[in-house]
Amino acid sequence: MSFTDQDEALISAALDGSARAWERLVKRYETRVYNFSLRLTGNQTDALDLMQEVFLGVYRNLHRFRGDAQFSTWLFRIAHNKAVDMSRRKYMVTSLSSVAGQEQSDDDVLDHIANDNGAHDPQRVLSTTQSNAEIIGCLDILNWEQRLVVELKVFQSHTFDEIAEMQDISANTAKTRFYTALKLLKAHMEQSHELS
Amino acid sequence: MSCHESSKLVPDYFDEALSLQQRKAMEAHLQDCADCQEALAEAKSINGQLRQWRDEPVPQWQRVPKQLQGSGGSARPRFSFWGQWAPLAGAFVMAVAVLFNVQIQVQDNGFSIAFGGAAGIDAGVIAAQLEEFENEQRAAQQQTLQVLSAQLEERQAGNNARLLETVIEQFGDSTTRSLEQVMAYFESQRQQDLQLLQTSYQRLADSDVQTIRSMQQLANYVQYQGN
Numbered sequence: 001m002s003f004t005d006q007d008e009a010l011i012s013a014a015l016d017g018s019a020r021a022w023e024r025l026v027k028r029y030e031t032r033v034y035n036f037s038l039r040l041t042g043n044q045t046d047a048l049d050l051m052q053e054v055f056l057g058v059y060r061n062l063h064r065f066r067g068d069a070q071f072s073t074w075l076f077r078i079a080h081n082k083a084v085d086m087s088r089r090k091y092m093v094t095s096l097s098s099v100a101g102q103e104q105s106d107d108d109v110l111d112h113i114a115n116d117n118g119a120h121d122p123q124r125v126l127s128t129t130q131s132n133a134e135i136i137g138c139l140d141i142l143n144w145e146q147r148l149v150v151e152l153k154v155f156q157s158h159t160f161d162e163i164a165e166m167q168d169i170s171a172n173t174a175k176t177r178f179y180t181a182l183k184l185l186k187a188h189m190e191q192s193h194e195l196s
Numbered sequence: 197m198s199c200h201e202s203s204k205l206v207p208d209y210f211d212e213a214l215s216l217q218q219r220k221a222m223e224a225h226l227q228d229c230a231d232c233q234e235a236l237a238e239a240k241s242i243n244g245q246l247r248q249w250r251d252e253p254v255p256q257w258q259r260v261p262k263q264l265q266g267s268g269g270s271a272r273p274r275f276s277f278w279g280q281w282a283p284l285a286g287a288f289v290m291a292v293a294v295l296f297n298v299q300i301q302v303q304d305n306g307f308s309i310a311f312g313g314a315a316g317i318d319a320g321v322i323a324a325q326l327e328e329f330e331n332e333q334r335a336a337q338q339q340t341l342q343v344l345s346a347q348l349e350e351r352q353a354g355n356n357a358r359l360l361e362t363v364i365e366q367f368g369d370s371t372t373r374s375l376e377q378v379m380a381y382f383e384s385q386r387q388q389d390l391q392l393l394q395t396s397y398q399r400l401a402d403s404d405v406q407t408i409r410s411m412q413q414l415a416n417y418v419q420y421q422g423n
Contacts, residue, residue, distance in 0.1 A: 019264045026259045034254045048257060059261050131248045138246070154246045159213040175207035182206065185242045 007071040026055055029072065033079055039151055040083050042136050051085055054079045076156060080148070080166050087144045118174055134192075141188050146181040153178055199231035206232075206239045329414060333407040340403060344396040351392065355385050 007028070015019030033054050037047035057078045065074055085183040139147050148167065152158045160178075208214055208222055226232055292298070299310045362381060 014264075017264070022261075022264055030254050030259070031251050035249070035251045038252055039249070044255065048255060051254075054255065055259070056261055059264070129250055129252075132250060132252065135246055135249050150246070153210060154243055155249065157212075157332045159206065160211050161213055174213070176203070178207050178210070179203050180221050182239050182242050185246075186238050189242065189245070 004070060008067060011062060011071065014059075022059070029075055030055070032072075033075070036076070036079055036155065037083070038132075039136065039139060039155065040147060041086070042140055045088070050079075050082060053081060053082045053086070057082055077166060080152070083148065130181065137192075138185050138188055141184055142181050146177050146184070147178040149174055150181050150185075199229050199235075202232050202235040203227065206235050209236055209239070210243070238370060320359060326411075326414065329410070333410070337400070337407075340400065344399070348389075348392065350398070352389070355389075359385070 007025065010021045010025040010028075014025055030051065034051045037050035037054070038044065041047045041050055043072065055077070057188060058075055061078065065071065070120070139150065145167075149163060152163045152166065158166070160171045160174045163169075163174040167174065205222055205225065208218065214222070227234065296311045301308050301310070359378075359381065360377075
Protein backbone atom coordinates (compact mmCIF):
# COMPACT_ATOMS: atom_id res chain seq x y z
CA MET A 1 0.00 0.00 0.00
CA SER A 2 1.52 3.35 -1.07
CA PHE A 3 1.86 6.37 1.17
CA THR A 4 -1.07 8.05 -0.56
CA ASP A 5 -3.18 4.91 -0.30
CA GLN A 6 -2.43 4.70 3.40
CA ASP A 7 -3.47 8.33 3.76
CA GLU A 8 -6.73 7.65 1.97
CA ALA A 9 -7.46 4.60 4.11
CA LEU A 10 -6.80 6.55 7.30
CA ILE A 11 -8.88 9.49 6.09
CA SER A 12 -11.78 7.21 5.27
CA ALA A 13 -11.59 5.51 8.68
CA ALA A 14 -11.28 8.86 10.45
CA LEU A 15 -14.33 10.12 8.59
CA ASP A 16 -16.20 7.09 9.89
CA GLY A 17 -15.33 8.09 13.42
CA SER A 18 -12.14 6.16 14.11
CA ALA A 19 -10.11 8.16 16.61
CA ARG A 20 -7.22 5.72 16.16
CA ALA A 21 -7.10 6.32 12.40
CA TRP A 22 -7.15 10.07 12.93
CA GLU A 23 -4.32 9.82 15.45
CA ARG A 24 -2.24 7.77 13.04
CA LEU A 25 -2.91 10.28 10.27
CA VAL A 26 -1.85 13.15 12.53
CA LYS A 27 1.30 11.35 13.59
CA ARG A 28 2.36 10.99 9.95
CA TYR A 29 2.36 14.76 9.45
CA GLU A 30 2.68 16.39 12.85
CA THR A 31 6.47 16.65 12.75
CA ARG A 32 6.39 18.49 9.45
CA VAL A 33 3.59 20.77 10.60
CA TYR A 34 5.18 21.44 13.98
CA ASN A 35 8.53 22.36 12.45
CA PHE A 36 6.79 24.48 9.82
CA SER A 37 5.05 26.26 12.69
CA LEU A 38 8.23 26.57 14.72
CA ARG A 39 10.14 28.20 11.87
CA LEU A 40 7.32 30.66 11.25
CA THR A 41 6.50 31.60 14.82
CA GLY A 42 9.99 31.17 16.28
CA ASN A 43 8.81 29.74 19.58
CA GLN A 44 7.38 26.52 20.89
CA THR A 45 4.19 27.93 22.44
CA ASP A 46 2.98 29.65 19.29
CA ALA A 47 4.15 26.70 17.20
CA LEU A 48 1.99 24.34 19.24
CA ASP A 49 -0.97 26.71 18.98
CA LEU A 50 -0.56 26.97 15.23
CA MET A 51 -0.16 23.21 14.83
CA GLN A 52 -3.33 22.58 16.82
CA GLU A 53 -5.24 25.07 14.70
CA VAL A 54 -3.94 23.43 11.54
CA PHE A 55 -5.02 19.93 12.53
CA LEU A 56 -8.34 21.17 13.86
CA GLY A 57 -8.89 22.85 10.50
CA VAL A 58 -7.94 19.65 8.73
CA TYR A 59 -10.31 17.63 10.89
CA ARG A 60 -13.22 19.99 10.31
CA ASN A 61 -12.66 20.00 6.55
CA LEU A 62 -11.64 16.38 6.13
CA HIS A 63 -14.95 15.51 4.47
CA ARG A 64 -14.14 18.09 1.78
CA PHE A 65 -10.87 16.44 0.81
CA ARG A 66 -11.56 14.90 -2.59
CA GLY A 67 -8.16 13.43 -3.31
CA ASP A 68 -7.60 15.73 -6.31
CA ALA A 69 -4.25 16.72 -4.81
CA GLN A 70 -2.01 14.88 -2.40
CA PHE A 71 -3.18 15.01 1.17
CA SER A 72 0.09 16.65 2.24
CA THR A 73 -0.42 19.44 -0.31
CA TRP A 74 -3.96 19.99 0.87
CA LEU A 75 -2.87 19.92 4.49
CA PHE A 76 -0.12 22.49 3.97
CA ARG A 77 -2.53 24.81 2.19
CA ILE A 78 -4.58 24.78 5.37
CA ALA A 79 -1.39 25.25 7.38
CA HIS A 80 -0.47 28.26 5.24
CA ASN A 81 -3.91 29.80 5.71
CA LYS A 82 -3.81 29.24 9.45
CA ALA A 83 -0.37 30.82 9.61
CA VAL A 84 -1.68 33.88 7.77
CA ASP A 85 -4.67 34.00 10.15
CA MET A 86 -2.32 33.88 13.10
CA SER A 87 -0.18 36.67 11.68
CA ARG A 88 -3.31 38.80 11.28
CA ARG A 89 -4.37 38.12 14.86
CA LYS A 90 -0.92 39.12 16.03
CA TYR A 91 -1.22 42.20 13.87
CA MET A 92 -4.46 43.09 15.62
CA VAL A 93 -2.95 42.54 19.06
CA THR A 94 0.11 44.56 18.05
CA SER A 95 -2.07 47.34 16.68
CA LEU A 96 -4.17 47.49 19.82
CA SER A 97 -1.12 47.66 22.02
CA SER A 98 0.65 50.23 19.87
CA VAL A 99 0.51 53.95 20.58
CA ALA A 100 -2.94 55.28 19.75
CA GLY A 101 -3.03 57.31 16.58
CA GLN A 102 0.35 56.14 15.36
CA GLU A 103 -0.04 54.95 11.80
CA GLN A 104 1.94 51.99 10.61
CA SER A 105 2.53 50.74 7.10
CA ASP A 106 1.98 47.07 6.30
CA ASP A 107 5.71 46.49 6.17
CA ASP A 108 6.16 48.14 9.56
CA VAL A 109 3.45 45.96 11.02
CA LEU A 110 4.84 42.77 9.52
CA ASP A 111 8.32 43.70 10.70
CA HIS A 112 6.91 44.27 14.15
CA ILE A 113 5.23 40.86 14.10
CA ALA A 114 8.38 39.18 12.91
CA ASN A 115 10.40 40.87 15.63
CA ASP A 116 7.79 40.30 18.29
CA ASN A 117 7.96 36.54 18.45
CA GLY A 118 10.68 36.36 21.04
CA ALA A 119 12.97 34.17 18.98
CA HIS A 120 15.95 36.03 20.33
CA ASP A 121 14.97 35.10 23.84
CA PRO A 122 17.13 32.08 24.72
CA GLN A 123 14.47 30.89 27.15
CA ARG A 124 11.99 30.58 24.31
CA VAL A 125 14.15 28.53 22.02
CA LEU A 126 15.56 26.16 24.60
CA SER A 127 14.01 23.16 22.93
CA THR A 128 15.73 23.83 19.64
CA THR A 129 19.17 22.63 18.67
CA GLN A 130 21.95 25.18 18.23
CA SER A 131 21.69 25.15 14.44
CA ASN A 132 17.92 25.42 14.55
CA ALA A 133 18.17 28.34 16.99
CA GLU A 134 20.52 30.11 14.57
CA ILE A 135 18.14 29.51 11.69
CA ILE A 136 15.23 30.85 13.72
CA GLY A 137 17.39 33.86 14.57
CA CYS A 138 18.02 34.44 10.86
CA LEU A 139 14.39 34.02 9.84
CA ASP A 140 13.44 36.41 12.62
CA ILE A 141 14.85 39.36 10.69
CA LEU A 142 12.38 38.74 7.85
CA ASN A 143 8.90 40.09 7.81
CA TRP A 144 6.03 37.62 7.77
CA GLU A 145 5.55 37.65 3.99
CA GLN A 146 9.23 37.08 3.27
CA ARG A 147 9.39 34.34 5.90
CA LEU A 148 6.41 32.57 4.36
CA VAL A 149 7.99 32.62 0.92
CA VAL A 150 11.29 31.26 2.28
CA GLU A 151 9.40 28.58 4.21
CA LEU A 152 7.37 27.52 1.19
CA LYS A 153 10.34 27.62 -1.19
CA VAL A 154 13.24 26.29 0.88
CA PHE A 155 11.54 23.96 3.33
CA GLN A 156 8.36 22.94 1.52
CA SER A 157 9.90 22.97 -1.99
CA HIS A 158 6.92 24.62 -3.68
CA THR A 159 7.30 26.20 -7.09
CA PHE A 160 6.91 29.96 -7.35
CA ASP A 161 3.68 29.44 -9.24
CA GLU A 162 2.30 27.43 -6.33
CA ILE A 163 3.47 30.03 -3.82
CA ALA A 164 1.87 32.75 -5.92
CA GLU A 165 -1.42 30.89 -5.97
CA MET A 166 -1.36 30.21 -2.25
CA GLN A 167 -0.58 33.81 -1.37
CA ASP A 168 -2.75 35.33 -4.07
CA ILE A 169 0.19 37.21 -5.56
CA SER A 170 2.01 37.02 -8.88
CA ALA A 171 4.89 34.61 -9.40
CA ASN A 172 7.17 37.59 -10.00
CA THR A 173 6.18 39.11 -6.65
CA ALA A 174 6.93 35.79 -4.98
CA LYS A 175 10.37 35.72 -6.67
CA THR A 176 11.08 39.29 -5.64
CA ARG A 177 10.18 38.53 -2.03
CA PHE A 178 12.40 35.47 -2.11
CA TYR A 179 15.34 37.38 -3.57
CA THR A 180 14.92 40.21 -1.04
CA ALA A 181 14.75 37.68 1.79
CA LEU A 182 17.97 36.00 0.60
CA LYS A 183 19.76 39.37 0.50
CA LEU A 184 18.57 40.21 4.03
CA LEU A 185 19.63 36.78 5.27
CA LYS A 186 23.06 37.16 3.65
CA ALA A 187 23.57 40.55 5.29
CA HIS A 188 22.48 39.16 8.65
CA MET A 189 24.77 36.14 8.40
CA GLU A 190 27.75 38.30 7.44
CA GLN A 191 27.05 40.55 10.39
CA SER A 192 26.77 37.55 12.72
CA HIS A 193 30.10 36.14 11.49
CA GLU A 194 31.82 39.49 11.98
CA LEU A 195 30.52 39.72 15.55
CA SER A 196 31.58 36.19 16.34
CA MET B 197 27.11 42.42 -7.52
CA SER B 198 25.84 44.96 -9.94
CA CYS B 199 24.27 42.88 -12.71
CA HIS B 200 20.61 43.74 -12.91
CA GLU B 201 19.93 40.17 -14.05
CA SER B 202 20.75 38.81 -10.61
CA SER B 203 17.39 39.61 -9.08
CA LYS B 204 15.75 37.53 -11.79
CA LEU B 205 18.38 34.88 -12.25
CA VAL B 206 18.74 33.86 -8.60
CA PRO B 207 15.03 33.08 -8.00
CA ASP B 208 14.85 31.43 -11.43
CA TYR B 209 17.65 29.10 -10.41
CA PHE B 210 15.44 27.84 -7.55
CA ASP B 211 12.39 27.59 -9.76
CA GLU B 212 11.77 23.99 -10.73
CA ALA B 213 9.09 25.13 -13.14
CA LEU B 214 11.63 26.87 -15.36
CA SER B 215 11.58 25.56 -18.92
CA LEU B 216 14.64 23.91 -20.47
CA GLN B 217 15.07 26.84 -22.82
CA GLN B 218 14.96 29.34 -19.98
CA ARG B 219 17.42 27.28 -17.96
CA LYS B 220 19.87 27.13 -20.88
CA ALA B 221 19.65 30.91 -21.28
CA MET B 222 20.28 31.34 -17.57
CA GLU B 223 23.34 29.08 -17.66
CA ALA B 224 24.65 30.91 -20.73
CA HIS B 225 24.40 34.22 -18.86
CA LEU B 226 26.02 32.74 -15.77
CA GLN B 227 29.08 31.66 -17.74
CA ASP B 228 29.78 35.25 -18.74
CA CYS B 229 28.62 37.13 -15.62
CA ALA B 230 30.78 37.05 -12.50
CA ASP B 231 28.26 39.16 -10.53
CA CYS B 232 25.50 36.66 -11.11
CA GLN B 233 27.86 33.78 -10.34
CA GLU B 234 28.66 35.39 -6.99
CA ALA B 235 25.02 36.19 -6.26
CA LEU B 236 23.99 32.64 -7.04
CA ALA B 237 26.77 31.18 -4.93
CA GLU B 238 25.65 33.26 -1.95
CA ALA B 239 22.06 32.27 -2.47
CA LYS B 240 23.04 28.60 -2.60
CA SER B 241 25.03 29.04 0.58
CA ILE B 242 22.11 30.62 2.41
CA ASN B 243 19.78 27.98 1.08
CA GLY B 244 22.20 25.32 2.29
CA GLN B 245 22.44 26.85 5.75
CA LEU B 246 18.69 27.07 6.08
CA ARG B 247 18.40 23.46 5.08
CA GLN B 248 20.61 22.53 8.00
CA TRP B 249 17.40 22.59 9.94
CA ARG B 250 16.91 19.40 11.91
CA ASP B 251 13.34 18.54 12.69
CA GLU B 252 12.41 19.14 16.30
CA PRO B 253 10.45 16.44 18.11
CA VAL B 254 6.81 17.33 18.65
CA PRO B 255 5.97 18.08 22.28
CA GLN B 256 3.14 16.15 23.90
CA TRP B 257 -0.19 17.46 22.71
CA GLN B 258 -3.82 16.44 22.31
CA ARG B 259 -3.98 14.88 18.87
CA VAL B 260 -7.60 13.75 18.89
CA PRO B 261 -10.11 16.61 18.87
CA LYS B 262 -12.88 16.55 21.46
CA GLN B 263 -15.47 15.79 18.80
CA LEU B 264 -13.73 12.50 18.05
CA GLN B 265 -12.98 11.48 21.61
CA GLY B 266 -15.08 8.61 22.89
CA SER B 267 -17.14 6.40 20.67
CA GLY B 268 -19.44 7.41 17.90
CA GLY B 269 -17.64 10.55 16.79
CA SER B 270 -17.28 11.23 13.11
CA ALA B 271 -15.56 13.87 11.02
CA ARG B 272 -18.32 13.61 8.45
CA PRO B 273 -20.86 16.38 8.68
CA ARG B 274 -23.93 15.09 10.50
CA PHE B 275 -26.31 16.75 8.09
CA SER B 276 -26.39 17.15 4.35
CA PHE B 277 -25.88 20.55 2.78
CA TRP B 278 -29.58 21.40 3.00
CA GLY B 279 -29.79 19.83 6.42
CA GLN B 280 -27.06 22.17 7.61
CA TRP B 281 -28.78 25.22 6.21
CA ALA B 282 -32.36 24.29 7.07
CA PRO B 283 -32.19 25.51 10.70
CA LEU B 284 -30.68 28.79 9.57
CA ALA B 285 -33.33 29.19 6.87
CA GLY B 286 -36.04 28.43 9.42
CA ALA B 287 -34.62 30.97 11.84
CA PHE B 288 -34.48 33.54 9.04
CA VAL B 289 -38.12 32.96 8.11
CA MET B 290 -39.14 33.27 11.75
CA ALA B 291 -37.12 36.46 12.13
CA VAL B 292 -38.76 37.96 9.04
CA ALA B 293 -42.18 36.92 10.32
CA VAL B 294 -41.52 38.65 13.66
CA LEU B 295 -39.87 41.74 12.20
CA PHE B 296 -42.57 42.38 9.62
CA ASN B 297 -45.45 41.25 11.84
CA VAL B 298 -46.58 38.70 9.31
CA GLN B 299 -50.10 37.34 9.84
CA ILE B 300 -51.53 34.40 7.98
CA GLN B 301 -55.31 33.89 7.77
CA VAL B 302 -57.02 30.72 6.64
CA GLN B 303 -60.24 31.42 4.79
CA ASP B 304 -62.85 29.37 2.99
CA ASN B 305 -61.31 30.14 -0.40
CA GLY B 306 -57.64 29.79 0.61
CA PHE B 307 -55.38 31.84 2.86
CA SER B 308 -54.05 35.37 2.96
CA ILE B 309 -50.81 36.87 4.32
CA ALA B 310 -50.69 40.34 5.83
CA PHE B 311 -47.52 42.35 6.69
CA GLY B 312 -47.03 45.10 9.22
CA GLY B 313 -50.06 45.08 11.44
CA ALA B 314 -53.33 43.40 12.09
CA ALA B 315 -54.84 41.80 9.09
CA GLY B 316 -57.99 43.50 7.91
CA ILE B 317 -61.10 41.64 9.10
CA ASP B 318 -64.31 42.36 7.31
CA ALA B 319 -66.73 42.74 10.25
CA GLY B 320 -69.72 42.90 7.93
CA VAL B 321 -68.89 39.55 6.37
CA ILE B 322 -68.44 37.96 9.78
CA ALA B 323 -71.76 39.38 11.05
CA ALA B 324 -73.51 38.13 7.93
CA GLN B 325 -71.99 34.68 8.39
CA LEU B 326 -73.11 34.63 12.01
CA GLU B 327 -76.66 35.65 11.10
CA GLU B 328 -76.79 33.06 8.36
CA PHE B 329 -75.57 30.40 10.77
CA GLU B 330 -78.17 31.41 13.39
CA ASN B 331 -80.97 31.28 10.83
CA GLU B 332 -79.87 27.84 9.71
CA GLN B 333 -79.92 26.61 13.28
CA ARG B 334 -83.38 28.09 13.92
CA ALA B 335 -84.75 26.51 10.77
CA ALA B 336 -83.32 23.15 11.79
CA GLN B 337 -84.95 23.45 15.20
CA GLN B 338 -88.32 24.38 13.70
CA GLN B 339 -88.16 21.45 11.34
CA THR B 340 -87.32 19.05 14.17
CA LEU B 341 -90.18 20.40 16.28
CA GLN B 342 -92.63 20.01 13.43
CA VAL B 343 -91.57 16.43 12.84
CA LEU B 344 -91.89 15.59 16.52
CA SER B 345 -95.32 17.25 16.79
CA ALA B 346 -96.55 15.36 13.77
CA GLN B 347 -95.32 12.10 15.23
CA LEU B 348 -97.00 12.87 18.55
CA GLU B 349 -100.35 13.76 16.94
CA GLU B 350 -100.26 10.64 14.80
CA ARG B 351 -99.48 8.50 17.81
CA GLN B 352 -102.24 10.09 19.89
CA ALA B 353 -104.78 9.64 17.14
CA GLY B 354 -103.87 5.98 16.75
CA ASN B 355 -103.98 5.42 20.47
CA ASN B 356 -107.39 7.01 20.81
CA ALA B 357 -108.81 4.85 18.04
CA ARG B 358 -107.41 1.68 19.57
CA LEU B 359 -108.72 2.73 23.00
CA LEU B 360 -112.25 3.13 21.71
CA GLU B 361 -112.18 -0.23 19.99
CA THR B 362 -110.85 -1.97 23.07
CA VAL B 363 -113.48 -0.33 25.35
CA ILE B 364 -116.31 -1.38 23.08
CA GLU B 365 -115.04 -4.95 22.86
CA GLN B 366 -114.47 -5.39 26.57
CA PHE B 367 -117.53 -3.50 27.90
CA GLY B 368 -120.02 -6.42 27.79
CA ASP B 369 -118.08 -8.95 29.94
CA SER B 370 -117.72 -7.29 33.27
CA THR B 371 -118.12 -3.63 33.98
CA THR B 372 -115.78 -3.61 36.96
CA ARG B 373 -113.16 -5.67 35.21
CA SER B 374 -113.53 -3.62 32.08
CA LEU B 375 -113.10 -0.37 33.95
CA GLU B 376 -109.93 -1.67 35.62
CA GLN B 377 -108.57 -2.75 32.25
CA VAL B 378 -109.48 0.60 30.73
CA MET B 379 -107.71 2.41 33.55
CA ALA B 380 -104.64 0.19 33.20
CA TYR B 381 -104.63 0.73 29.45
CA PHE B 382 -104.92 4.50 29.86
CA GLU B 383 -102.09 4.42 32.36
CA SER B 384 -99.80 2.46 30.00
CA GLN B 385 -100.62 4.81 27.12
CA ARG B 386 -99.90 7.79 29.35
CA GLN B 387 -96.54 6.33 30.27
CA GLN B 388 -95.66 5.71 26.60
CA ASP B 389 -96.63 9.27 25.68
CA LEU B 390 -94.61 10.60 28.56
CA GLN B 391 -91.53 8.66 27.40
CA LEU B 392 -92.03 9.89 23.87
CA LEU B 393 -92.26 13.46 25.07
CA GLN B 394 -89.11 13.05 27.18
CA THR B 395 -87.20 11.62 24.23
CA SER B 396 -88.34 14.45 22.01
CA TYR B 397 -87.41 17.10 24.50
CA GLN B 398 -84.01 15.46 24.99
CA ARG B 399 -83.36 15.60 21.25
CA LEU B 400 -84.40 19.21 21.20
CA ALA B 401 -82.10 19.98 24.12
CA ASP B 402 -79.18 18.16 22.40
CA SER B 403 -79.77 20.16 19.28
CA ASP B 404 -79.69 23.37 21.32
CA VAL B 405 -76.42 22.38 22.98
CA GLN B 406 -74.87 21.66 19.60
CA THR B 407 -76.04 25.03 18.38
CA ILE B 408 -74.53 26.79 21.38
CA ARG B 409 -71.20 25.00 20.93
CA SER B 410 -71.09 25.88 17.25
CA MET B 411 -71.82 29.49 18.07
CA GLN B 412 -69.07 29.52 20.71
CA GLN B 413 -66.52 28.05 18.29
CA LEU B 414 -67.41 30.60 15.68
CA ALA B 415 -67.17 33.41 18.22
CA ASN B 416 -63.74 32.17 19.37
CA TYR B 417 -62.54 32.00 15.79
CA VAL B 418 -63.67 35.53 15.10
CA GLN B 419 -62.05 36.76 18.31
CA TYR B 420 -58.74 35.01 17.43
CA GLN B 421 -58.64 36.61 14.02
CA GLY B 422 -59.43 39.97 15.51
CA ASN B 423 -56.42 39.70 17.84
